[in-house]
Amino acid sequence: MTARIIDFLNTRRPEGPCLVVDLEVVRENYLNFAHALPDTRIFYAVKANPAPEVLKLLASLGSSFDCASVAEIDMALAAGASPDRISYGNTIKKERDIAAAFERGIRLYSVDCEVEVEKVARAAPGARVFCRILCDGAGAEWPLSRKFGCEPEMAVGVLEHAHRLGLRAYGVSFHVGSQQGNVEAWDGALASAAEIFRTLAERGIQLSMVNLGGGFPTRYLKDIPGVESYGSAIDGALKRHFGNRIPETIIEPGRGMVGNAGIIKSEVVLISKKSEQDQVRWVYLDIGKFGGLAETMDESIRYPIRTIHDGDDRAPCILAGPTCDSADVLYEKTPYELPVTLSIGDEVLIEGTGAYTTTYSAVAFNGFQPLASYVI
Amino acid sequence: MTARIIDFLNTRRPEGPCLVVDLEVVRENYLNFAHALPDTRIFYAVKANPAPEVLKLLASLGSSFDCASVAEIDMALAAGASPDRISYGNTIKKERDIAAAFERGIRLYSVDCEVEVEKVARAAPGARVFCRILCDGAGAEWPLSRKFGCEPEMAVGVLEHAHRLGLRAYGVSFHVGSQQGNVEAWDGALASAAEIFRTLAERGIQLSMVNLGGGFPTRYLKDIPGVESYGSAIDGALKRHFGNRIPETIIEPGRGMVGNAGIIKSEVVLISKKSEQDQVRWVYLDIGKFGGLAETMDESIRYPIRTIHDGDDRAPCILAGPTCDSADVLYEKTPYELPVTLSIGDEVLIEGTGAYTTTYSAVAFNGFQPLASYVI
Numbered sequence: 028m029t030a031r032i033i034d035f036l037n038t039r040r041p042e043g044p045c046l047v048v049d050l051e052v053v054r055e056n057y058l059n060f061a062h063a064l065p066d067t068r069i070f071y072a073v074k075a076n077p078a079p080e081v082l083k084l085l086a087s088l089g090s091s092f093d094c095a096s097v098a099e100i101d102m103a104l105a106a107g108a109s110p111d112r113i114s115y116g117n118t119i120k121k122e123r124d125i126a127a128a129f130e131r132g133i134r135l136y137s138v139d140c141e142v143e144v145e146k147v148a149r150a151a152p153g154a155r156v157f158c159r160i161l162c163d164g165a166g167a168e169w170p171l172s173r174k175f176g177c178e179p180e181m182a183v184g185v186l187e188h189a190h191r192l193g194l195r196a197y198g199v200s201f202h203v204g205s206q207q208g209n210v211e212a213w214d215g216a217l218a219s220a221a222e223i224f225r226t227l228a229e230r231g232i233q234l235s236m237v238n239l240g241g242g243f244p245t246r247y248l249k250d251i252p253g254v255e256s257y258g259s260a261i262d263g264a265l266k267r268h269f270g271n272r273i274p275e276t277i278i279e280p281g282r283g284m285v286g287n288a289g290i291i292k293s294e295v296v297l298i299s300k301k302s303e304q305d306q307v308r309w310v311y312l313d314i315g316k317f318g319g320l321a322e323t324m325d326e327s328i329r330y331p332i333r334t335i336h337d338g339d340d341r342a343p344c345i346l347a348g349p350t351c352d353s354a355d356v357l358y359e360k361t362p363y364e365l366p367v368t369l370s371i372g373d374e375v376l377i378e379g380t381g382a383y384t385t386t387y388s389a390v391a392f393n394g395f396q397p398l399a400s401y402v403i
Numbered sequence: 404m405t406a407r408i409i410d411f412l413n414t415r416r417p418e419g420p421c422l423v424v425d426l427e428v429v430r431e432n433y434l435n436f437a438h439a440l441p442d443t444r445i446f447y448a449v450k451a452n453p454a455p456e457v458l459k460l461l462a463s464l465g466s467s468f469d470c471a472s473v474a475e476i477d478m479a480l481a482a483g484a485s486p487d488r489i490s491y492g493n494t495i496k497k498e499r500d501i502a503a504a505f506e507r508g509i510r511l512y513s514v515d516c517e518v519e520v521e522k523v524a525r526a527a528p529g530a531r532v533f534c535r536i537l538c539d540g541a542g543a544e545w546p547l548s549r550k551f552g553c554e555p556e557m558a559v560g561v562l563e564h565a566h567r568l569g570l571r572a573y574g575v576s577f578h579v580g581s582q583q584g585n586v587e588a589w590d591g592a593l594a595s596a597a598e599i600f601r602t603l604a605e606r607g608i609q610l611s612m613v614n615l616g617g618g619f620p621t622r623y624l625k626d627i628p629g630v631e632s633y634g635s636a637i638d639g640a641l642k643r644h645f646g647n648r649i650p651e652t653i654i655e656p657g658r659g660m661v662g663n664a665g666i667i668k669s670e671v672v673l674i675s676k677k678s679e680q681d682q683v684r685w686v687y688l689d690i691g692k693f694g695g696l697a698e699t700m701d702e703s704i705r706y707p708i709r710t711i712h713d714g715d716d717r718a719p720c721i722l723a724g725p726t727c728d729s730a731d732v733l734y735e736k737t738p739y740e741l742p743v744t745l746s747i748g749d750e751v752l753i754e755g756t757g758a759y760t761t762t763y764s765a766v767a768f769n770g771f772q773p774l775a776s777y778v779i
Contacts, residue, residue, distance in 0.1 A: 074727055074769045095727040098770030117769070119673045119687045119725050122748075140675035142747060161677060172729040174685070178678035297495045299516035301537060302554035309550070311495045317697075317763065324700075324730060349495050351450055351471040353548040354700060371518060372498075386768045387693065390761070393450045393493070394474030397766045 028333065028378060032290050035403050044293045044314040045399040048076065048381050050084050052288035056254075057088050060243075060280055063258030067276040070114055072241055073099040075281030075382040076289070080402035082106030085284075093279040097127045104131065114238075116200075116279065118143060118159055118175050125150035137200060137238075139177045141188045148192035155197035156189045157238055158182040160223070162216045167204020167242065168327055176201065179219040183226050190232050198236030198274065199223050205282060206328065207242035210252050210260040214267070221268035236275040237265075243278070245286025247379050248329050254283070282382040289381025291319065291398070295373045296349055307362055308344045312375065315348010315355040319380070319398035321387035323357040333376040336366035344369075350393040404709065404754060408666050411779050420669045420690040421775040424452065424757050426460050428664035432630075433464050436619075436656055439634030443652040446490055448617055449475040451657025451758040452665070456778035458482030461660075469655040473503045480507065490614075492576075492655065494519060494535055494551050501526035513576060513614075515553045517564045524568035531573035532565045533614055534558040536599070538592045543580020543618065544703055552577065555595040559602050566608050574612030574650065575599050581658060582704065583618035586628050586636040590643070597644035612651040613641075619654070621662025623755045624705050630659070658758040665757025667695065667774070671749045672725055683738055684720045688751065691724010691731040695756070695774035697763035699733040709752040712742035726769040 029049045036047065060069055070093040071085050077099060082092070083106045091112035092103035103113050110132030115125070118139040125136065129151035136147050139159045147156055159176040177185060186196040199220040203212040217237065224234050239261060244251040265273050297311040314320060322328040343362035348355035357363075369375075388397040405425045412423065436445050446469040447461050453475060458468070459482045467488035468479035479489050486508030491501070494515040501512065505527035512523050515535045523532055537552040553561065562572040575596040579588040593613065600610045615637060620627045641649050673687040690696060698704040719738035724731035733739075745751075764773040 072727075077767070077770065094770070096770035098767070098772070102770065117725075117727050119723075121670070121672055121689065140673070142675060143673060146747075172732055172735070173677055174723055174729045174732055175727070176677070177675075181676075181678050294497070296497055297516070297519060299518060299553075300557075301549055301552070302557050313497065321693075321765075347495075347550055349493070351448075351493050351551070353550045356548055356550055359548070371522075386766055388766050389697075390764050390766055390773045391453075391474070392762045394453065394470070394472035394478065396474070 028290060028376065031403055035401065036292055041292070041399065041401065043396065043399060044291060044318060045401060046289050046291050046319070046380060046384055048078060048081065048285065048289040048400065048402045050080060050288070050402060053081055053084055053285055054088065056284050056288065057085060057090060059254045060278065060284070063254040064261065064276070064278060067239070067278050070116070070277050070279045071284055072279045072281030073103060074386065076285045077102050077386065078400060078402045079106060081285060091277070097124050100128055100131060100133060110134070120146065122146040122150050129154065135197070138185060138189070139175060141185055144185055144189045144192060144194065148189070148194050153193060153195070155195040157198040157200045157236060158185045159200045159202070160216065160219055162201040162203055164204030166207055166209035166212050168206035168208065179223055182223050186223070186227060186234070187230065187232065196227065196232050196234060198234050198238060200238030200240060202240035203242040205242055206244045208244060208251060210256045212242065213239060213261050214264040217264045217268045224269070224274065234274065236277065239276055239278045241279045241281050241283065243280045243283030245282050245379050245382065248331050285381040286379050287381060289384070291377040291380040291384065293375050293377060295369060295371050295375060298369065298371055308342070309347060310344040310365060310369065311347050311349060313349050314398065315350060315357060317350055317352065317355055317389040317392040318348060318395060319384040319388040320348070320357060322383050326358055326360055329358065330380060331378040332363070332365065333378065334366055334369055334373055336368040336373070339366040339368045341365060342367045350395065352393070404666060404752065407779055411777065412668055417668070417775065417777065419772065419775060420667060420694060421777060422665050422667050422695070422756060422760055424454060424457065424661065424665040424776065424778045426456060426664070426778060429457055429460055429661055430464065432660050432664065433461060433466060435630045436654065436660070439630045440637065440654060443615070443654050446492070446653050446655045447660055448655045448657030449479060450762065452661045453478050453762065454776060454778045455482060457661060467653070473500050476504055476507060476509060486510070496522065498522040498526050505530065511573070514561060514565070515551060517561055520561055520565045520568060520570065524565070524570055529569060529571070531571040533574040533576045533612060534561045535576045535578070536592065536595055538577040538579055541580070542583055542585035542588050544582035544584065555599055558599050562599070562603055562610070563606065563608065572603065572608050572610060574610050574614060576614030576616060578616035579618040581618055582620045584620060584627060586632045588618065589615060589637050590640040593640045593644045600645070600650065610650065612653065615652055615654045617655045617657050617659065619656045619659030621658050621755050621758065624707050661757040662755050663757060665760070667753040667756040667760065669751050669753060671745060671747050671751060674745065674747055684718070685723060686720040686741060686745065687723050687725060689725050690774065691726060691733060693726055693728065693731055693765040693768040694724060694771060695760040695764040696724070696733060698759050702734055702736055705734065706756060707754040708739070708741065709754065710742055710745055710749055712744040712749070715742040715744045717741060718743045726771065728769070
């Protein structure tokens with residue numbers, strides 16, 4: 028919660044639910060990352076929040092960009108990033124999209140299997156590729172599946188294949204899981220990465236880079252370690268596994284860069300009970316799972332919620348969105364404590380919503396407009 | 404799959420994933436409902452697919468419309484429905500939205516608690532209200548939570564409150580769960596509704612209407628009972644519980660009206676394994692959970708998928724979408740059988756996708772465009 032956001036909401040009084048992002052917080056986050064990991068290039072994960080103002084600020088601060096699609100590449104270019112500061116970081120790409128990226132000057136691609144290497148070799152000849160490896164993600168709040176990456180043993184073959192096809196076998200990437208609370212989570216994956224570096228070196232292929240991925244948390248309800256703790260834990264793990272041959276490194280923060288820069292303003296639409304005996308109230312907001320709060324899926328991410336009654340007694344609520352979809356419930360298995368004095372029409376502020384909200388929003392489910400966004 | 408859709412895809416060759424809806428199928432579904440439930444008014448659930456062409460066709464056939472928001476009310480009006488053919492069926496409404504609906508001539512509102520009745524009484528004086536009651540939803544594939552409705556005992560008080568505030572206590576509604584496979588599922592809720600009718604009649608309040616909701620299934624992988632079986636089971640239950648005083652009835656089909664009218668055309672982007680030993684392939688499509696297939700959540704809805712290799716041997720796959728989101732996996736707990744000859748670049752047709760797809764689509768997650776839609 029920043030004074031600038033409060034001031035914006037008080038003066039502009041926007042109608043309907045909206046996200047307000049404070050660029051000063053984004054700037055501070057960027058500088059903290061740069062300071063905590065001084066030898067690491069920062070590739071902002073555009074998908075977290077692709078607002079042009081955010082991309083422009085980060086480009087001006089010197090950030091590079093991790094893009095998931097050609098559309099995101101175009102956004103990063105439009106924000107002022109040169110193609111050498113852009114990575115096409117999605118392991119799942121149509122060959123014609125790789126060609127479109129190559130035409131725009133993009134030379135860095137993510138892969139996790141041999142057929143994807145073959146697509147890149149055909150559509151982006153000579154480009155650099157890094158191979159994503161699987162990683163268990165223990166300690167992360169937003170679970171990662173096995174969707175991206177391959178087993179480390181297979182990565183060796185994938186990178187050799189790239190080398191054979193005239194690509195530059197450039198490095199290894201992994202992702203320790205989003206909203207990762209354990210600063211040591213990078214250690215195991217870095218051990219695997221170092222092993223891949225050694226095996227390939229024995230076969231005459233010198234890798235250059237480790238992509239440390241994202242996972243850096245933003246503060247929701249629980250306290251989180253500072254970014255400098257992540258920096259020193261990663262530094263220690265790099266030295267432990269790579270000795271005095273530390274590779275180039277990059278990170279791809281998304282949530283950690285913009286999460287705490289945004290606040291969603293919402294309104295209480297209804298408070299009710301299902302029977303006279305019910306102990307737990309249902310509180311319905313004008314935003315829900317399909318309006319931008321998709322990360323409440325399985326109740327993974329618990330956002331802090333501020334109301335004007337925050338000093339008052341609290342009682343558990345089931346929190347739900349405004350649509351006619353019964354799956355549009357935010358917190359039910361673990362009810363959310365809200366002030367007993369909360370009333371219909373009250374404004375609520377949902378903190379830590381700068382990442383993974385606007386773009387998750389449905390086009391027009393139930394006729395509701397997608398989440399409005401103001402970047403200040 | 405209809406000849407018109409196949410013909411459209413073959414001649415138009417639209418680029419990227421898209422939904423194609425055949426209006427002839429929608430027409431046939433409407434006529435089947437009207438034939439199976441001749442004494443029941445049909446209120447199409449606009450949220451299932453609000454394409455203007457669909458609404459226009461249904462309006463011309465005589466359908467009424469169940470709307471979840473003022474935007475949906477405006478769509479129904481634009482399609483040619485008069486206000487008396489529109490219900491504001493969302494139990495969660497801002498008071499200013501009720502006022503906006505009232506101004507447009509809407510006189511039928513859904514409620515499930517006393518405070519909502521008070522909003523309607525202030526913003527839509529004299530309107531008709533029906534109270535939604537809870538219903539267990541057993542037998543439904545898309546689970547309903549306790550989000551909407553109140554316990555039947557409470558409904559009596561809610562409707563009495565409406566009567567006291569000058570509204571017309573008009574009836575009772577319930578929803579037996581979406582994609583309901585049990586034709587007898589309406590029986591229990593109709594018993595509760597009849598009990599509410601009796602109790603209120605004793606207190607001098609005559610209810611008129613039972614809103615039987617939606618729940619009528621569309622065919623996915625499993626066979627489903629025909630709409631005429633639902634019609635006769637409901638007719639039987641009405642006679643059982645209301646005797647010779649059968650109330651007005653309405654139904655709100657959504658999925659059952661448009662589900663089987665639509666096909667999503669998609670493309671295989673990648674097929675890979677995570678290790679040499681993996682038995683199960685990962686198949687990645689250019690559409691996923693955030694591009695319109697949200698109802699694969701918890702793997703509830705299993706769509707039939709056609710490929711040009713359908714005669715060949717099949718093997719289980721994990722099916723996933725194209726985004727960098729690890730939650731964007733369609734079927735993993737129960738892998739999906741697809742032909743072993745399926746290749747990258749192949750077109751796949753996802754059947755039964757006419758309902759709850761386009762509007763669930765994310766605005767631009769990962770930079771991917773929302774699902775395109777063609778109504779033919």
